[in-house]
Amino acid sequence: MQDIVRVRSTAQIAGHPIHPMLVPIPIACFIGALLTDIAYLVSAEMMWADFSAWLLLVGVIFGVLAAIAGLADFLGNRRVRAQTPAWPHLIGNVVAMILAIINLLIHTRDAWTSVWPWGLVLSVLTVLILPVTGWLGWAMVYRHGVGVAR
Secondary structure, X not given: OOOOOOEOOOOEEOOEEXXXXXXXXXXXXXXXXXXXXXXXXXXXXXXXXXHHHHHHHHHHHHHHXXXXXXXXXXXHOHHHHOOOOHHHHHHHHHHHHHHHHHHHHHOOOOXXXXXOOHHHHHHHHHXXXXXXXXXXXXXXXXXXXXXXXX
């Protein structure tokens, strides 16, 4: 079994990497937006479409913050970029964020056209990307020691 070479995070607070602290927020928001889109389609209650828009807004804001911290780690240490999952993790998250931003713009329209069909399609696509990029991110931590202090 190979020894893990630990790679400290570039973006950190008191030795704690910032990127993994922020990513749960957009993940929860994007999943929540999918669920509230589905709730709107089932109920036609405008409140659910509004919830989707707010969840997407918060998810995009925190997703951008997480992306900045992740990009600082990625660009700040060549050993991070050398890890096998690093590039697919980055590209997948960029795609998810682009889809979420487009989805946020679509959700600024009236309730029905904000959800059906493109709001729901974009919510589904965004959420389907998250387990893949999450798996790759955790592989970087657990298999490659990225962001591990000791």
